[in-house]
Amino acid sequence: MRPLRLALSALLLIASAGLSACGFAPMYGANGVSSELADIRVETGRERVDFRLQEALLDGMGARSAxxxxxxxxxxxxxxxxxxxxxDAIASRYALRITVNWQLYRDGSVDPVMTGVARSDASYDVPTGVYGALASEADAEDRAINIAADRIITQLARAMQDGQAW
Known part of the structure; x- marks a missing residue:
């Protein structure tokens, strides 16, 4: 049993050395690229959808105290x-599309360092009750916002990893 454990440990050590030699850098984790995202401040508009996007970005990047x-x-x-x-010719289902145009600015700079667009779609049923219809629409909006925020975070992390930004 002991030689097997020693062989597995040696194999793991060789594999980790090989990954570090090829330039592998984790995207997520304490020392990964995404740890730098925690220092980015987020500014959005004043509507409900903007606030939900800001919250999703802050949570996803871990940037509450950026x-x-x-x-x-x-x-x-x-x-x-x-x-x-x-x-009865009344719409019972809707498709919701959220488009987020974003720019990354360095303090004191007029031109953005990076720009991007994130789109996401969600659909929802419209029940007969007014409250149900509003709740259904809000839920679809939240789902689409979370997807858009994830796409923005992925675009930023990929650009940082590829050396395109900063």
């Missing part, structure tokens, strides 16, 4: 399109 030299500014647009029409 104090670094970078700020991400995002503007959102929401479109809702009916696509499920019943026999």
């Amino acid at each position: 104090s670094g030299p970078y700020t991400i500014r995002a503007t959102t647009s929401v479109t809702s399109t009916p696509f499920g029409v019943g026999a």
